[in-house]
Amino acid sequence: MKADIIVVGGGLGGCTAALAAAKRGQRVILTEETDWIGGQLTSQAVPPDEHKWIEQFGCTASYRNFRDRVRDYYKRNYPLKEEAIANEKLNPGNGWVSRLCHEPKVALAVLEEMLAPFVGSGRITILLNYQVECADVDQDTVQSVLVKHTRTGNTLTLTGDIFLDATECGDLLPLAGVEYVTGAESKAETGELHAPEEARPQDMQPITHVFAVDYLEGEDFTIEKPSQYEKWKDYQAPFLQHKQLSWFAPDAHTGESKEFTMFHHGDLWGLWDYRRIIDPALFKEGTFQGDITLINWPQNDYWLGSIIDVNPDDRLRYLEEAKQLSLSLLYWLQTEAPRPDGSKGYPGVRLRPDVLGTEDGLAKYPYIRESRRIKAIFTVVEEHINAETRGNKGIERFEDSVGIGCYRIDLHPTTETNTFFYTESYPFEIPLGALLPIRVKNLLPACKNIGATHITNGCFRVHPVEWNIGESAGYLAAFSLEKGILPREVRENEEMLREFQEMLVKEGIEISWPEIGAI
Known part of the structure; x- marks a missing residue:
């Protein structure tokens, strides 16, 4: 061609x-x-x-036209409430990562x-x-x-x-x-203040295998226990003060552990609506059973290996481990995540493969930073x-x-x-x-x-x-x-x-x- x-x-x-x-x-x-x-x-x-x-x-x-078209798509095709239709800056998910959180x-x-x-x-x-x-x-x-x-x-x-x-x-x-x-x-190559003294070609930002879920309180959608769950449940990176599967994440400014929770509670920020792409409150009653959110959190960043310029076997292993980390995070959320009332697990978290067009519920491709x-x-x-x-x-x-x-x-x-x-x-x-x-x-x-x-x-x-x-x-x-x-x-x-x-x-x-x- x-x-x-x-x-x-x-x-x-x-x-x-x-x-x-x-x-x-x-x-x-x-x-x-x-x-x-x-x-x-x-x-x-x-x-x-x-x-x-x-x-x-x-x-x-x-790009502005793209953003306008996304909002218009919802207004033309979804049963939005009148106030949502009238909102020129409609954010379909009301997620706080962006002014325009929407479905892929x-x-x-x-x-x-x-x-x-x-x-x-x-x-x-x-x-x-x-x-x-x-x-x-x-x-x-x-x-x-x-x-x-x-x-x-x-x-x-x-x-x-x-x-x-x-x-x-x-x-x-x-x-x-x-x-x-x-x-x-290296600092010698770029002259940058924060560059390392020696170049590290394999020292790259982590990938993340995103997945989509909604939440139905009182239901149970617990997935089969992932094969690597025990590994990730116990994993604590040497540079962190907390385990990977926890409500803690590294503070970007200080590196100290910063506590979150599932849903906003008191002074704690909830991660659930961080990348929420559907807020049912914007749509007519019964359109959606619950919020839909994309799980791209610090907890499923995968940094144990780069997938670029490594041998094919290692690349496949890292990709599979990244998927297993994400599935393990989901299983942890469903079964062991601490709740404010002292109980554990949110079994009503439901994996949504249909949102991402895949069979396993994970995104078609890892997020490449x-x-x-x-x-x-x-x-x-x-x-x-x-x-x-x-x-x-x-x-x-x-x-x-x-x-x-x-x-x-x-x-x-x-x-x-x-x-x-x-x-x-x-x-x-x-x-x-x-x-x-x-x-x-x-x-x-x-x-x-x-x-x-x-x-x-x-x-x-x-x-x-x-x-x-x-x-x-x-x-x-x-x-x-x-x-x-x-x-x-x-x-x-x-x-x-x-x-x-x-x-x-x-x-x-x-x-x-x-x-x-x-x-």
């Missing part, structure tokens, strides 16, 4: 890259390893992590709707259940990639002019011979973003900005040193140089795999930023083809760069922030 642009990976960045390129008249093939496009929002089941200004500014027009299936429907005109016209071809296997590269130029169907074994060779890696782990980078880094770089990252022409480091190190310097401005983002630098306990890092940050700009590999000419990153560091990835990894990266990469690929030049030449020519940035702004991409304080 042949197209102008090949996008490998159908997560948020892949979808927006394909959408942007198609809007500019390019023909795109988009592949996806699972049977759901949408990545973090769908197959990984993570409601959007966003900054506090998201309803007013600080994202692309298409709704995100999927909206993304498919946004892509539909281009799929219908043949400008975008989506290949589901296809995983990249190898790449043909000649003279620093990718010629084609081979993708394999995960169920049938069928293979396809995809030929194009520009290739985008939007896979969750940066899987195309090693196959195409693109220089990349993983894990924590950290990917392989290209060695880029320009790398964004901690000192560009960290409010502590920047002091009163304010927002770092990049002449080649192609987008913006904002999120605290948030690193969950890592796989080797178990380091976690959380700090206030300034809003940031996304430099075009971070989207350009140092050598390979026609491959671009389109998600978490840009020229960021282990530390700055902690804020580049969130939903609206990945959306912006993919969208800008898609427009860059299309602009390069329109002009008959390589993507890197756009940055090298000041006149061309300004024309490209003007195009981005016209397409609804904000490339600079107003002067505002740290988040």
